[in-house]
Amino acid sequence: MTRLSDNAPDAPSRIHHLLDRWVRDRPDAPAVRDVHVALSYAGLDAAARAAARQLARLQVRAGDRVLVVGENCAAACALVLASSMLDAWSIVVNARLSEREIDTFIAHSGARRVIFTCHVSADAQKHAQRLGAEALDWEGLGSLWVGPLAQAVQPEPCAPAAQDQVAAMIYTSGTSGAPKGVMLTHANLMFAARSAHEIRGLGPGDLIYGVLPMAHVVGLSTQFLGCIASGAGLILEPRYTPAGLAQALSEQGVTAFTGVPAMFAKLLDWARENERPIEAPALRFVCVVGSPLTPGLKAGVEAALGLPLHNGYGLTETAPTVAQTRIEAPREDCTVGFALPGVQTRIVDAPTGLDRAPGEIGELWVRGPNLMKGYYRNEALTREAVNADGWFNTGDMARRDADGALHIVGRSKELIIRSGFNVYPVEVEQVLNSHPEVVQSAVVGRTVGHNEEVVAFVERVAGSTLDDEAMRPFLRERLSPYKVPSEIRFVAQLPAAPTGKILKSVLKTMAST
Missing domain, CATH: 2.30.38.10 (Luciferase; Domain 3)
Known part of the structure; x- marks a missing residue:
């Protein structure tokens, strides 16, 4: 049965209950905004409730999966909260993924409806058109595209307890190459959101710059839900540019920013190339996540911003935060x-x-x-x-x-983290190996500055003249841009042990030379 929660219990059991305090005490305070819409806490609550009613009209039931294809925007935030109100699961997927990846996630999740935020993403528009979606007006949010109803899918069982009911599912490809849908409960996400509030000292008056994708756990959990758990405001950007971050820091009053190391490295490069300092008069908290932090980058950021660069660690499976440096120390x-x-x-x-x-x-x-x-x-x-x-x-x-x-x-594990995005070698290898002129392949990571690159070694069939120029269009059609190798090396034979196991340690050494 479709549900629409009107009132939070004394002990919040759903992520949308994080709004309630601020709707009551600070209804006009800014909550989320993008280039198209700005919502106060009362406005976000109203938009989410209207979206929940719209989803119910679209035959979304408790226990159904709602998959959102898009990029960061206020509408994605409202849809996550609306799904919570119905006891449906929200699944935010980055529109920059390939057709193969999007289709795999839709099929694996058994999504009842797929919604596309085309107004902030040309890639979402392409997926919407090929999947037969149609534009529909959403109260307070504008036009969103809605895919056909998956009539045959069945809802999952629901549970009243926050620790038992799934709120969101986040996909990570996994070392096997098969999709892994990480089920995060309302309790998981509320714990992470409140931890972000407490450990980072966030509160009303803070303004967070949100460019980490909501399709990934940090963007959804600590960036968005951490914001609304704190009564803070969130500026949502669909894609990162160092100039955009610099402008937000200098002119928009941003007080807190969390990014991957590559974002900070590019910001420093931008400042050097433009021969100008980074001005951030309101900034009080910066943190790096997603990839290892190097001493050089930490020192450079701290010198440029005049603030400590905090560090944290987590995984999708831990919603995400496991550890965090403390703001007071x-x-x-x-x-x-x-x-x-x-x-x-x-x-x-x-x-x-x-x-x-x-x-x-x-x-x-x-x-x-x-x-x-x-x-x-x-x-x-x-x-x-x-x-x-x-x-x-x-x-x-x-x-x-x-x-x-x-x-x-x-x-x-062999996980490669490229600009904060997870790349599992076996997934890239499977696509490489699907080419008719490839015998086998192996993919390794290579550290370059504050980032990692994907390097592929390919063994061709006899007589093949397959080269980099011919391989790249094949890969771009089947992989997200960040998964496409930075370098493809064609070798006569991959190094292997007597058992036939490819010696990736040898390849990693080769990749670095």
Whole structure:
């Protein structure tokens, strides 16, 4: 049965209840804005409730999945809250993904409706047109495109408890190449939102610059929901440019910004190229997430902004934050800080399963109220990731200082993080290997400055003259731009062990030369 919650219970159980305090106490305070619309807290609440009624008319039921294809905008925020009001699951997907990726996520999720924010994304418009969507007016939001009803899909069971009911699903491709739908509950997301509020000291009067994509967990959880948990305002930008960030810092009164290292590096480059300082008169908090922070970048940003550059660590599966440096105690090193209150961490010696001593490196395990419900339609993978005692193996290698501060020292998985976006080599390899003139391929990451690049090694069929120029259009049709390799090297034979296993350690060395 379709639901529309009118009043929050005393103990909030849904993410849209985060609005209630501010609708009551500060209804006219700015909540979210983009280039098309600006919504106060009362306006965001009204738009979300109107969107929930619209979704109900579109036959979205409790337990259904609503997939939003687009880029950052106020409408996406309202749709997330509207889905919460109906006990539907929201799935925000970046419109810059390829047709293959979008279609895979729609099919895997069993989305009841797909909605496209074409007004902020030409890529969303292309997907909308090819998938048979039609434009529809939405109260307070303007025109959004709506795809056909998936009549055969079935709703998932609903639960009253926040820790049991899924609020959102975020897709990450996974090391297997198959889609992984990370199910995050209302409790997961509210914990992360409130942690952002408390750890970062956000509150009414703050203005956050939001360019991290809402299709990714930081953009949805700590950027958007952290904003409304704090009564702050959020400026939403669909795409990052250093000039846009510089203008927002200097002229729009931005007080807080969180970005990936590549964003900060590009901002510094922009300032050097334009021979002008970065002016940020209202800025009081900056934080880096998504990729390792280097001492050089930290020093450069701090010198340019005159503020400590904070650091944090998390994963999609942990909604996302595991650890964060504290605003009241900035660090000079590149630690990711301390585990959030209520979040437990272990540094584990994999062969023995025993905890490592301070200073020793091991696998980082996490347990707490931020941990996902599981991977959608993949109980086996969920059991593999989370043990019987509720510990999630992050796959990252870490060490802990004597004072408890965590340092991420490497990834045990082959994940490549390019400009803050996850690239799993096997997914790129599968596309490369689907080319009729490719025997096999291998993909590795290469560190360049404050970022990582994707490097592909390709073994061609005998007699093939396949080259970089011919391969790139093939890849662009099937992969997101950030997944397309920066370099493609064609080799006579990939290095392999006697078992036939490709020696990626050798390829990583080759990629760096």
